[in-house]
Amino acid sequence: MxxxxxxxxxxxxxxxxxxxxxxxxxxxxxxxxxxxxxxxxxxxxxxxxxxxxxxxxxxxxxxxxxxxxxxxxxxxxxxxxxxxxPVYARGSLFSLLHASGRTLTGAAKLAICHDVVGALAHLHACGVLHRDVKTDNVLVDEGGRAVLADLNAAESEALITADITTQARPTGGFFKQFVVGTLPYMAPELLRSVRGAAYTRACDVYSFGIALNEVLTQTVPYSDAMTEQVQLHTILEARYNHDLLTAAITAEGLRPAQRSSFGVGVGGAAPDKAAPALDAAAALAARCWSNDPGSRPTLPEILSSLDVALSVALGLWGTASRADLPFLVPMAHESDLHAAAKAAGDPTSAAPVTAPVSVPNTAPAMAPATAPALSDLLGFVDGLSSLLGLSGAPNKEGAPMMRVGWEASAGRRGADRMEDRHVLCSRPGVALAAVFDGHNGDACAEFCRKCLPELLLHQWTHAIEMTRVAPNKEGDPACIPEHVLAARVPGTALQATFIALHEGFLRSAGADDSGCTALAAVCTPHSVWLANAGDCQCHLWRGEELIRLTQEHTAALPAERARVEAAGATVSTTKDGKMRVGGIIQVTRCIGDRPLRHLGLSSEPEIHTVERTSVDKAIILASDGLWDVMSPERVLHCCNHTAKSPDMLAKRLLTEALDRGTDDNTTVVVVFLQDLNRVRVLVGVHMAECSEPDEDVIAALREALDARGLDSTGTFAQLEERLVDAVAVEQSPAAVEVVDVDALSITDLKELISKARMSFADCIDKPELRSRAREAAAALAKAESNYQSMFAQPTRTDDATELPSELLTAPEASSDKRALTEQLAALSLKELRGLIKEAGLSPDGCLDKTDLRAKALEALDRLKVPGAKHGPISAALFATETAAALEGAAA
The missing domain is CATH 3.30.200.20 (Phosphorylase Kinase; domain 1)
Known part of the structure; x- marks a missing residue:
């Protein structure tokens, strides 16, 4: 070669x-x-x-x-x-059969199978076993000639025989080297794991028999087979998984379904002219997959039988040459996406769903605080066009890139039952994320994955054009303000996209009975738009909380249950405790599910808009495999204690879900709304060197707490800590700069940690130093936040800091505490600890002298109570305070 x-x-x-x-x-x-x-x-x-x-x-x-x-x-x-x-124009036989949107003529089917068995017989004549015969390993050229490909698993028949006779080591009754091929095409003697069951010529014959029937019926093997063991998932499923299919093939003799007769047309279509030859070939396929290897025909016998069948087919078509045979006839399907969008109706005519959404009181408003500008909406179109390769320019020059990551697993259901799909892409200033949780097959979810971006771009652009032609002349009673029109664009486009996906799938060539729930998010610098239909969930990581943005559309939701019941469906509870529509499906909104549409299922999504804030960190989209086993509190814990990478966070969440025993497919998609590795650091602030806040302010705070019945040691300590941080910032006016923690040297990391009065002694390597530095940066940033919240409009002068008037309600406050503070500053660490113990408190939680002074002030408050017993240190302090007061009075 x-x-x-x-x-x-x-x-x-x-x-x-x-x-x-x-x-x-x-x-x-x-x-x-x-x-x-x-x-x-x-x-x-x-x-x-x-x-x-x-x-x-x-x-x-x-x-x-x-x-x-x-x-x-x-x-x-x-x-x-x-x-x-070489490139084969028609691609693989599997794609030609199941994804081309066409059906092969009977004569073409026989001709292709004749080519395959001719190649396989030649391999056997050369002493080679193919060991992976399937339609995906058959390629078809423009003229309809088929070639057998992929000898990656092939092996010499002599070597297999030698191995089976000489190998003597224990194998547990199973020769791993003979477990080759693809499950639906594998012979039962291989699947039974019997010691000595070597791969033989009969195994290749069995695989060809399965492929022959697949070509004749144009149906994926076992895709229509149902088991009596119903599996309780989103929908009641009776399809075989890997283990059940293996058992059924070996123990029950399960084989792919065959057509009873090719002389009867399907779906009203006329029967194929070569029907008698096709019936003979179907009988040959049944002989090839006999359970007894010895009963299967040899390849020369199969080749002879197909010679006769092909000759009959050519005669029935009235031709003597394969070149004159028609190869394909069109299926009655419409696969064009734009036609699907048109079939879904005018996207601007659909009104957004207004069902109330149940969210926590801490959730952000679901309605936008400010309407998006048309420029932002056009920016999304530019960004999405770039994602699809339709334009090269990013949507906004200098706009930040939103980092994205994902992780997915089939879980306990097995890789052959992975029905989740996702869309995730990002350009500067725009990100598109979506999760599709399939059920009863993956065809619908796969269709949505492929078509979502293009359909969304089409609908988004169309919605913008509709706003431009809307009545906007002054004085026109139909005039709609531009900002109102702009606010409608995202919801209108997303809703129309979901409906178009549903209608498009039902009209596509690959449409089957499968369905999927759908959740999509469009993220721009100012807003996040969400569309949800089903039981996937989206949560917003905002500040130090996790906020749920969507609700699950299931029969357990009263409004959804009422809607499907009004459509004539019934809702019942199955043995797993789940409420199901018609006793079959949990969700009330989904895409696809052709046989269940009469139950009132809807493909219309709920639309939500969230205005972004400066503390929004990320959004997390996931299928129900995650949320079924993990609480929002646990998810938030993972967010706070995982490396600030979307990929790592997605992996962490998925791993946690698997560890907690999720029994469903799980997909996690994470979009970082800001770069969490770039933190705001207050340069020049050394918290250990901060002086105490003004005692008048502390006294005023204590009086305010007393008046509201909130006087407690814990509450006062928290407020005092905030004041200390605020005064620290005020006394050291600091510039705020953005620092990339990952880019800092070890010395800089240690300096940053020290600024926040934290220790790095237990950090054994640089990753731990970086983690501690992020905590330190967060503490410093919190000091700035506390300062800004306590002093909404800070005004600095050369002499003093102007504070809010409500904090200055005690101009006659005693200076006793100030005097005590001055005395505490003179005490040693040992004396401070002794003072704290005299008040019955513990100094164990104090990390440095500043903490000890704060705890000592709390101890003095306790010791001031009438009747309190004083130790030597506190007695000396109070004696000094009294003397100072007398001197002041005399003066």
Whole structure:
């Protein structure tokens, strides 16, 4: 095989065809000719990968055949090991059958299967077993010729026989090297895990039988099979998962469904002209998947039978050549996205859903405080266009990039039941995030993932255009102010997008009975717009709290239950304690679910708008797999104690959910609304060097607390601490600058920690120093916040600080405490501790002298009570205070 220089091909991938743990397959172009080729690049991670690559190259050179893939050449340029293959115009047979929107004619089906079995028979004649026969490994060219590809799992029949006779070490009854292939196509003798059940020619015959029936019926194997064990998820599911399907194939003899007769048309369509030949081929498929390997026909027998069937089909079509056969006929489906959007109706005519949303009292207002400007809305269009590759310019020059991250897991349901999908993309000034929680299959969620950005851009642009043509002449009774029109754009566009997704999926070629719940968020520098239909949730991390922004649309919600009951549906409780519409589905709003639309299900989302504030940190979107097992309090704890990276936070939340036993697919999407690694630091403030606040202010605070019945040691201590921080900022007027903690040196980190009166002695490495530095920066920023909240309009003069008048209600306050404070400043650490103990308090929580002085003041308050017993230190202090008072009176 000819060796090719890898540098002759462009590094840009035209399209990725397949990606797995063993190889990447993609289309690229030749630098000189511009011709497109397919690169199958093997991932080399160990010596075994190298052997596997060389073995595949050897089989391709040894087993050349017109219906086996024939590479142009190979690349052996470490670290690149790849095959250069031709581009097959019609792609894989699996995609042609299930994603093209067309159906193959009966004669074309037989011709393709004839090609495949011819290639497979040639491999067996060369002593090679393919071991992964399936429609995804069959490629079809423009003329309808099929070739068998991917010999990555192939093995020499002689080597398998030798291994099975010589291997003697314990294996637990299972030879791992023979567990190859894809579950729906694997022979039952392999799935039973019987010792000595080597891969044989009969196993390839079984796999071909499954693929043959798939081609004839144009149905994914076992996709329509139902089990008697109903699984309680969002919807009552009776489909097989990996383990149940394995058991059914081996123990119950389950096989894919077959057409009773091809002489009867489907859906009112006329039967295929080659129906008799197709019926004969279906009977052949049933023989190929016999439970007894010895009863299966050999490949020469299958090839002979298909020769006869293809000849009959050609005769029925009135032609003697395959080249004259019609290949495809159109399906009665409409897959164009814009047609789907049009079918959904005029997006501006849909009124936003106004059902009340139950949120905590601390939640931000769901209605915008200020209407978005049209410039912001147009900026989103520019940003989304850039995301879709429709324009190269970002929406706003200099706008900050919102960092995004995600993590997803199938959980206990298994990888074959991963039905969650998500959309996550970010450009400067704009981010789009969405989570789709599929049920009863993943087709609907996958459709929404692919189509959401383009549909949203279409609807968003259309909504803006409608605002421009709306009546706006002065004096026109239909005049609508521009800011009112602008406020309608996001909700109108998001709602129309969800409806278009629903209608588009039902009309798409891949539509089935599956459905999904949907949650989408559009983030701009000033607002976050949300659309929710189903049981996914979005929470806002604002300041030190987590605020729930959406509600779950389930039958347990009174308003939703009333709505579906008004539509004629019933609501009942199943044995898992969940309320279900029609006894089947939990959610009342979703996309898809064609068989259940009569139950009053709606695809209209609830629209919410949140105005962003300076303390908004992130939004978290997740499917119910997370929220079913984690409380908002636990999620907030994870937010506060995880590295400030959206990827790390998403991973942490998902891991916690899995540890807590979630039994559902789980997807977590995180959008950081600000860079949490860049913190505001007050330069020049050393909190340990702050002087005490004015005693008049403290006295006024104490009187105010007394008047409201709030006088308590804890309350007063908290307020006093805020005053200390505020006075510290006032006495050291500090510039506020933004510092990237990750960019600081170890010395700078330690200096920052020391400024906040914190210790770094227990930090053993730089990551721990960075974590402690973030805490220190937060403490310093809190001091600034306290200052701004205590002194709303601070005014500095050369002599004094002007304070709010309500804090200056005691101009005649005694100077006794000031005198005591001065005395405390002269005490040693040992004397301060002794004074605190004399009042029955503990100095253990005091980290430095400033803390000890504050605790000593609290001790003096206790010792001032009539009848209190004084120790030597407090007695001396009060004696000094009395003498000073007498001197002042005499003066």
């Amino acid at each position: 000819k060796q090719v220089d890898f540098s002759t091909f462009t590094r840009t991938r035209v399209r990725t065809l397949h990606a797995s743990g063993s190889s990447d397959v993609y289309i690229t172009t030749h630098n000189d000719t511009g011709a497109e080729v397919v690169i199958k690049r093997t991932k080399i991670t160990c010596p075994g990968d190298m052997k596997r690559f060389e073995k595949e190259v050897g089989f391709l050179e040894m087993c050349r055949h017109e219906n086996l893939v024939c590479p142009y050449g190979l690349v052996r340029s470490p670290p690149v090991y790849a095959l250069v293959l």
